[in-house]
Amino acid sequence: MLILKKRYILSFITDIVVYYILFMGLYFFIVNNMGKMPKEEIDKIVSMQIVGYMSWFFFSFTISFMSNGIYNELVEGTFEQLCLTYNSITKIYFIKLLVYSLINTLIIFPLWLLLVLSTGVSLMINKDLIIVFLIMLIGTIGFSYLLGGITIRYKRTGQLAFIISIFFLGTSIIDFSNIPEGLRNVFYALPFTKGTDLMKSTIINGNCVVLKDIVFLSINSSVYLIIGIIIFRLAFSKATSEGTTSRF
Amino acid sequence: MLKYTEVSKAFGELVAVNKLNLNVEAGTILGFLGPNGAGKTTTIKMSCGLVKPTYGDIEAFGISISKSRKKYIKNIGAVLEGNRNIYWRLTPIENMEYFAGLRGISRKKIREKMDEYLEIFNLKEKRNVECGKLSRGMQQKVAICCAMIHEPRILFLDEPTLGLDVESVDSMENIIKKIISKDRIIIITSHDLKFVSDLCNRITIIHKGVLVLDKDISFLESYSDNITYIIETQVLQQEIKNDIHKNFPVYIEDNNNKTQIRITLKEDNEILEILNYLKEISIKLFNIRKVNFELKDVFMDIIKGDNGEYARSNFDI
Numbered sequence: 001m002l003i004l005k006k007r008y009i010l011s012f013i014t015d016i017v018v019y020y021i022l023f024m025g026l027y028f029f030i031v032n033n034m035g036k037m038p039k040e041e042i043d044k045i046v047s048m049q050i051v052g053y054m055s056w057f058f059f060s061f062t063i064s065f066m067s068n069g070i071y072n073e074l075v076e077g078t079f080e081q082l083c084l085t086y087n088s089i090t091k092i093y094f095i096k097l098l099v100y101s102l103i104n105t106l107i108i109f110p111l112w113l114l115l116v117l118s119t120g121v122s123l124m125i126n127k128d129l130i131i132v133f134l135i136m137l138i139g140t141i142g143f144s145y146l147l148g149g150i151t152i153r154y155k156r157t158g159q160l161a162f163i164i165s166i167f168f169l170g171t172s173i174i175d176f177s178n179i180p181e182g183l184r185n186v187f188y189a190l191p192f193t194k195g196t197d198l199m200k201s202t203i204i205n206g207n208c209v210v211l212k213d214i215v216f217l218s219i220n221s222s223v224y225l226i227i228g229i230i231i232f233r234l235a236f237s238k239a240t241s242e243g244t245t246s247r248f
Numbered sequence: 249m250l251k252y253t254e255v256s257k258a259f260g261e262l263v264a265v266n267k268l269n270l271n272v273e274a275g276t277i278l279g280f281l282g283p284n285g286a287g288k289t290t291t292i293k294m295s296c297g298l299v300k301p302t303y304g305d306i307e308a309f310g311i312s313i314s315k316s317r318k319k320y321i322k323n324i325g326a327v328l329e330g331n332r333n334i335y336w337r338l339t340p341i342e343n344m345e346y347f348a349g350l351r352g353i354s355r356k357k358i359r360e361k362m363d364e365y366l367e368i369f370n371l372k373e374k375r376n377v378e379c380g381k382l383s384r385g386m387q388q389k390v391a392i393c394c395a396m397i398h399e400p401r402i403l404f405l406d407e408p409t410l411g412l413d414v415e416s417v418d419s420m421e422n423i424i425k426k427i428i429s430k431d432r433i434i435i436i437t438s439h440d441l442k443f444v445s446d447l448c449n450r451i452t453i454i455h456k457g458v459l460v461l462d463k464d465i466s467f468l469e470s471y472s473d474n475i476t477y478i479i480e481t482q483v484l485q486q487e488i489k490n491d492i493h494k495n496f497p498v499y500i501e502d503n504n505n506k507t508q509i510r511i512t513l514k515e516d517n518e519i520l521e522i523l524n525y526l527k528e529i530s531i532k533l534f535n536i537r538k539v540n541f542e543l544k545d546v547f548m549d550i551i552k553g554d555n556g557e558y559a560r561s562n563f564d565i
Contacts, residue, residue, distance in 0.1 A: 003342060077332030080298055081394070084326055085350040086318045092350065242259065243290060243299040246329065 016107070020114055023053050026173070027119055043121045048200045050115050050123060052172035054108055055133075055196040059140050059172075060165040061104045066097065066144035067161040070151045080246050089236055090229060093148060097141045128202040128209045132217065136195030139221030143191040145228030149235035155247065172196050188216070191224045249273055250295070250402055250433055255304035257290050264290040266457040268304070272450070274401070277424065277434045279448035279465075281441070283551050287457040288437045289328075292404050295435075296326045308402055325400035327408065333391040336380035340371050340390045343379060344397050351398040358397070365393040368426055370419070385416030389423065402433045409440045421447050445543040455551050468543060477519055479509040480535040481526065488529065496522050506534060 027046060034042050070093075073079035082092050116123055147164070151157045171193045176184050188194040194217050198209055239245050255268040265287040272278055282288045293299040295306055297317055306313045308323040327333050334343045341362060348358040366372045369389040374382055379390055388408060396403060405424070409417045417440065424447055428434055438444050444451070445465065453461040484492075484507040489500050492509065499510040511522060519536075526533065539545060 003338060008337070076335065077329055078335060080296075080326075080328055081333050081347065082350065083298055084296055084321060084324065084395075085347070086321050086352070087350060240298060240300050243257075243293060245293075245298050 012107075016111055016114075019057055019111060020118075023050075023115055024118060026053070044204055046119050047121045047123055048175070048204050049173055050112070050119065050121065051200045051203050052196050053115070054112055055136070055192070055199055056165075056169050056172035057111065058101075058104050058108060059168060059192045061107075062097065062101055062140050063144045063147050063164065064158070064161045065100045066093070066148040067151045067157040069096070069100075070148050071156060071158065074151075074155065074246065077246065083245060090145075090233055093145070093232070094141070097144055101137055101141070123203055126202055126206075129199055131214070132195055132198045132202065132209060135214065135217045135221050136192060136199075137221075139191040139195065139217075139224040142221065142223075142225030142228035145232040146224070149228070149232035152232070152239050152245075153235040168192055189220065191220070194220060249307075249309060250435075251307040252291075252295075253305050253307070255291070255294060255301050255306060257287075257294060257299060258302045263457050265294070265301075265454075268454070268459055270452065270459060270462060272433050272435070274309075274433055275428070275430045276450050277428055277436065277448045279444035279451045280435050280437045280454070281444065281451065281547060282437075282454040286454045286551075288454055289406065291454065292326070292328070292406055292435070292437060295402075295404060296324055296328075297321055298328075322398070323401045324404070325395035325398065325402070326404040326406070327388070327391045327395045328404070328406045334379050334387065334394055336387075337378055339376050339378055340366070340382075340393065341375050343390055343394050347394040348397040353398055361397055361399070362393075365396065369393055369423060383416070385412050385419065388412065388416075388420065392423070392427075396427065401431060402435070403427070405434065405436045407438055408436060409438055409443050417443055441543045441547060451543070453547060453550050460550050461546075468546065475513045475516055475518075476539040477511050477513065478535075478537050478539060479511065479522070479526070479533065480506045481509065482532040482534070483507050484531065488531070492522070492525070495525065498522075510539075 026049060030045060030049065031042060034045070070079065073082065083089055085092070112123070147157060147161055150160065168190075171187055171190070174187075176187065176193075176197050179187075188197070194213075198213055198217065202209060236245075250270075250272040252268045252270040255265060256263065257265040268291060280288055280291070290299060294301050295313075297313055297320065301314075306320075308320050311320045311323065313320040335346070338346065344362050344365070345358055348361070353361075366375055369392070371386065371389055371393070374386060379387055382390070392403075392405070392408070408420055408424075412420065421443060424434060424436070436444060436448060445468065449465050451461065451463055451465055451467070452459065483502055483505060484500070489507070492498055492500065497512055501508050501510075509522070511519070513519060523533075523536075
């Protein structure tokens with residue numbers, strides 16, 4: 001995967017630039033609409049946005065890898081070659097997702113640095129953030145499996161991944177403390193939102209994450225992982241019954 | 249041995265493969281032929297575990313796909329749909345390393361095998377060139393290398409000559425001859441019947457999901473020992489056709505305001521019998537010609553007969 005990233009270096013750089021420009025647009029919108037708010041308050045809001053944005057960037061890249069990645073493999077005919085190895089396709093994509101997540105984590109750092117330098121806020125990574133991130137990763141992988149299953153069954157799902165991605169961009173910049181509790185709980189039941197909110201909280205307020213939140217996030221992520229894998233396997237089984245593993 | 253037992257596949261109402269029974273011995277290069285939609289690709293994909301049979305079982309050297317898929321798959325390598333089996337942005341070496349890694353082969357063994365295959369497939373000079381920049385023939389070769397990197401005993405090649413020029417087809421033929429061994433089976437589907445008859449030692453034809461011919465390639469010689477004539481006449485009424493069918497070993501079809509009678513004989517002078525018969529009932533003759541057979545003719549004969557009726561009556565299947 002790293003070799004492919006290297007071969008598609010221009011696409012990779014333009015991705016980073018697009019995400020950078022998108023965030024800076026958001027940043028200037030926030031700054032220009034804050035009126036006479038104290039600088040500390042603005043920095044706090046911007047910091048929250050950076051954390052939410054980076055978290056969304058990671059989520060968005062990972063889920064689109066699964067929908068676009070599987071679709072590309074169907075087009076190239078390599079998907080069937082993967083099925084011809086002794087490893088199960090679920091296992092192969094688990095490894096692929098882990099490696100891709102690792103690559104995405106490495107990509108986050110230069111973007112993070114770029115955003116911090118451009119906005120002038122300081123953001124420090126702490127232990128709790130890493131724990132939350134890792135648990136959230138499980139849910140993200142689960143949700144990616146779900147999208148992967150839909151791709152195997154219905155083929156072109158790039159636009160679906162895009163719509164989901166845009167929806168979660170919205171949830172990544174919302175301040176959940178300002179919305180009604182009932183609606184907040186609905187959002188927290190979704191993948192990625194609770195984790196992002198906790199990450200914002202650990203960085204901005206320096207809060208330690210409480211056990212209750214970790215348990216909730218772990219259950220949430222595990223449920224998405226289990227559902228994702230089940231749907232992925234069902235979709236693959238259906239595709240082999242219908243003989244559609246090479247259609248795209 | 250590769251053994252198919254009552255293998256069937258239905259997609260809803262459509263029966264793509266119907267009770268396929270076939271045994272392929274080690275050392276065989278099997279030409280698996282059939283017209284478009286005959287069920288070739290479905291059979292190959294069932295053999296690779298990519299399509300689940302509706303009924304029946306496939307065994308590779310005694311290992312059943314339904315009972316032990318993982319062990320079964322270890323025996324299988326396949327290049328499906330030509331050059332669409334490799335990563336075009338990776339080099340031949342990277343592709344081979346990737347697929348070998350997925351199959352759990354050690355790095356040391358990968359190196360040894362890669363060197364061997366690069367030599368056999370004449371890819372040494374292109375080892376570090378991205379596959380997207382290689383010719384179609386080279387890409388096919390890389391795909392075969394990747395499919396063989398784990399040394400499978402059964403190799404499926406679906407249309408290996410598709411889109412290749414004459415020189416590349418020749419090169420592909422030589423390579424397949426090099427990689428066949430006493431304990432390996434190679435199964436080839438192709439519409440290039442010359443390539444198949446030159447290369448394969450056994451021919452199987454499937455038509456409308458039914459196996460209609462399964463013979464050693466030498467059958468072609470015995471087939472051409474029979475003498476076949478094609479007699480073109482005015483369009484015949486069904487009653488007359490039935491009468492001719494009763495009296496002679498023929499296959500009859502209407503074509504462009506003519507009726508074509510294809511008759512297989514042991515000796516040339518036997519043709520006089522049917523000609524006299526046609527004369528007696530005052531049938532107008534347009535043309536008579538003797539046919540020299542190639543695999544193409546046999547193939548056409550077989551698929552012209554609905555469900556292989558003609559083949560069954562002539563080949564004792």
